[in-house]
Structures are given as structure tokens and as C-alpha cells.
Amino acid sequence: MKPHHISLVAAVLVIAAAVTGAPAQQQINSGQMATSLAGVSNTRLSLTGAQMRQAVLDNIRNYPGTLPPRPLTFPELENLAQFIVEVDFDFNSAVIRPSSYRSIGAIADALHNPILLGYGILVIGHTDSVGGRQYNVGLSQRRAEAIRDALIDPFNVNPAALEAVGMGEEQLRDPAHPTSGVNRRVQLINVGGKFCFNASGERYVCP
Amino acid sequence: MAPRGKGHVIKETSLVCTLWLVLAAIVPVNAQTMSYADAISQLAAACRNDIAKFCKGVPLGPRLKTCFDTNDARMSAQCQQTRGVVYTSISRRAAAQRNIGDICSADIARLCGTTRAGENLLACLLAASPAALSPQCNQTFADTGWRTERARQ
Numbered sequence: 001m002k003p004h005h006i007s008l009v010a011a012v013l014v015i016a017a018a019v020t021g022a023p024a025q026q027q028i029n030s031g032q033m034a035t036s037l038a039g040v041s042n043t044r045l046s047l048t049g050a051q052m053r054q055a056v057l058d059n060i061r062n063y064p065g066t067l068p069p070r071p072l073t074f075p076e077l078e079n080l081a082q083f084i085v086e087v088d089f090d091f092n093s094a095v096i097r098p099s100s101y102r103s104i105g106a107i108a109d110a111l112h113n114p115i116l117l118g119y120g121i122l123v124i125g126h127t128d129s130v131g132g133r134q135y136n137v138g139l140s141q142r143r144a145e146a147i148r149d150a151l152i153d154p155f156n157v158n159p160a161a162l163e164a165v166g167m168g169e170e171q172l173r174d175p176a177h178p179t180s181g182v183n184r185r186v187q188l189i190n191v192g193g194k195f196c197f198n199a200s201g202e203r204y205v206c207p
Numbered sequence: 208m209a210p211r212g213k214g215h216v217i218k219e220t221s222l223v224c225t226l227w228l229v230l231a232a233i234v235p236v237n238a239q240t241m242s243y244a245d246a247i248s249q250l251a252a253a254c255r256n257d258i259a260k261f262c263k264g265v266p267l268g269p270r271l272k273t274c275f276d277t278n279d280a281r282m283s284a285q286c287q288q289t290r291g292v293v294y295t296s297i298s299r300r301a302a303a304q305r306n307i308g309d310i311c312s313a314d315i316a317r318l319c320g321t322t323r324a325g326e327n328l329l330a331c332l333l334a335a336s337p338a339a340l341s342p343q344c345n346q347t348f349a350d351t352g353w354r355t356e357r358a359r360q
Contacts (some may be wrong), residue, residue: 160326
């Protein structure tokens with residue numbers, strides 16, 4: 001069991017849970033998650049999900065290597081309210097383990113909080129460095145989509161409010177320990193306005 | 208779904224009737240809905256072995272529900288019973304959140320002089336004592352889970 005680490009800095013709540021498939025011992029507080037995600041600046045974000053996915057692929061092409069020689073950054077996202085959750089998946093699979101069902105339910109509870117009503121939320125999947133970089137982009141995209149799908153059904157979150165992006169290993173949280181479990185995470189970002197996403201990942205003002 | 212006495216429930220379709228009777232057998236009809244986190248972790252706990260046996264690799268979502276339906280007869284009694292309660296609670300909470308504006312519009316107009324949606328609606332209902340709300344509005348507001356979520360913030 002890894003030590004748990006919680007920090008409440010710059011509206012970021014980080015939860016590092018066990019990296020094993022054992023039931024998560026730490027429970028996400030959906031109320032705190034909603035508060036963290038609601039602390040939002042109303043800047044109009046022009047970055048789309050499609051642009052982010054392209055930037056990930058460009059980073060791999062422009063900076064080849066077994067590990068990313070430099071992390072991919074999105075300055076537009078850095079000051080936005082976010083929340084990081086660790087979700088257990090089956091190995092090399094986008095199937096969420098039952099041990100993480102509770103975390104997905106807690107995310108849904110937070111996103112249904114009226115203080116988040118109408119906000120667009122990016123669901124960004126990250127992997128550790130095990131496996132090829134290109135492969136990890138696909139895996140993290142499928143995992144982010146699996147979370148998005150579960151939030152929509154059975155948890156009734158508005159599909160138009162969710163955009164899934166797979167970041168692969170291009171933004172390791174602990175570059176000194178690239179295979180560490182802390183790198184495997186899901187990042188939720190409030191994109192900062194009452195925006196929805198269309199099928200291409202472009203944002204529009206929610207109806 | 209609006210809170211209803213059993214007399215109303217009986218008049219509805221047999222499916223809804225059955226669901227409510229199953230629910231009523233386990234928890235009182237007026238009990239609050241569970242949070243989605245509590246609901247789905249109850250499912251994970253009660254159905255862990257059945258999922259591993261019959262629905263391995265099936266993603267959380269509509270396909271898992273289909274897998275439960277398909278294998279219902281073979282699943283443990285504990286899983287069968289729990290999943291009925293869990294999915295009923297989830298639907299009831301979703302319906303309450305969807306319908307709260309309509310069901311409580313008269314209460315909000317009376318108490319706060321506005322029927323605007325979103326945070327204003329929440330603030331109005333949170334500020335009101337349960338006794339000040341009509342029973343139907345109060346039950347639906349309880350079913351939204353927003354009182355308990357606010358208490359967690």
C-alpha cells in the first residue's frame with residue numbers, strides 16, 4: 001500500500017490511491033471535488049479536444065524517444081480548476097475494475113452538483129511509461145472514453161458536457177519514476193464556461 | 208419520479224409496480240436515494256463474484272446492465288437483490304434532479320419569488336426548512352441528494 005498523499009493547492013485535489021487492484025481504501029469526497037472543479041476562471045478556452053489529441057501526436061513525432069524528452073504542456077489549461085483521480089483498469093484494457101466503480105460514482109455525484117451545472121468538463125486519461133508512447137495514447141484515449149461512457153450511462157451526466165482526451169505518457173506526473181502508479185490517472189478539468197462539446201470536440205455554448 | 212403513495216403505484220404499469228415493491232420490501236418508500244458513489248459501490252461489493260464469473264471484461268455502463276439481465280437467473284440472490292435496489296435508486300435520483308424545477312416551482316415561487324433554474328433554485332431549496340416545503344417537493348429534493356452533497360462541500 002502506497003502512502004496516501006492529499007494536497008489542496010491551487011484548487012487541485014490529488015488523490016493517490018493504492019496501485020494494486022485491491023478495493024480503493026480512500027474515498028473521493030464528491031462535495032470537495034465539486035467545490036474544486038467549480039473554482040473557475042471564465043476565460044474562453046479556444047483549445048479543442050481535437051487540437052489536444054493532435055498536440056499529443058505531434059509531441060511524439062517531434063520529440064522521439066522511449067520516454068518523452070520533454071513533457072507536453074497546455075498553458076491554456078494550467079490555471080483551470082481540476083481534479084485528479086486514480087482509476088483502476090484491467091491490464092492493457094479500458095475496462096474499469098469494480099474496485100474503482102465507487103470513484104466513477106463519486107465523479108458523477110460531483111458533476112451533478114448544481115454548482116457545476118452546464119460546465120464543460122475535459123476527461124483526460126494518462127498512463128505510466130510502460131508500453132510504447134503511441135500505444136499509450138490510444139490506451140489512455142479508450143480509458144478516458146470508458147469513464148465518459150460510464151458517467152453518461154448509468155450515471156446520467158450530460159454527454160455534451162464531457163470530452164475525453166488520451167494523453168498517453170506525454171505528461172508524466174512523476175518523470176523521475178515513469179513507471180510509478182501515480183502517473184496512471186484521470187484528470188478532470190472544468191473548461192471554464194457554460195460550454196458543451198460537439199462530436200468533433202469543438203466547444204459551443206450549451207443550449 | 209415524484210413521491211407517491213402505494214395507492215398510486217398500483218395504478219402504474221406492472222414493471223414499475225414490481226420495481227417499487229421490490230424496493231419497498233428493502234427500504235421504506237420515503238427513504239432518500241443513495242449517492243451514485245454509494246449505489247455503485249454496493250453493486251460492486253454485492254456482485255463482485257458474479258461480475259468476475261459472468262461479466263468479466265464487460266465495461267461499466269449499459270453493457271454491464273445487459274449482462275446482468277442476460278445472466279440474471281444464474282446470479283447470486285445477493286447480487287440480484289442489490290442491483291435492483293441500486294439501479295432503482297440511480298433512476299430515482301436522476302428523475303428527481305431532472306424534475307425538481309417543475310415539482311418545486313410553486314414552492315420556490317412562494318418562498319423565493321423566482322423559478323429560475325440552477326443555483327438559484329438550489330439556494331432557495333437549501334435555505335428552506337424541510338417543513339416549509341410541500342411534501343412532494345421535499346421528498347423530491349431529498350431524492351436529488353443535493354442536501355447531502357452540499358453538506359460534503
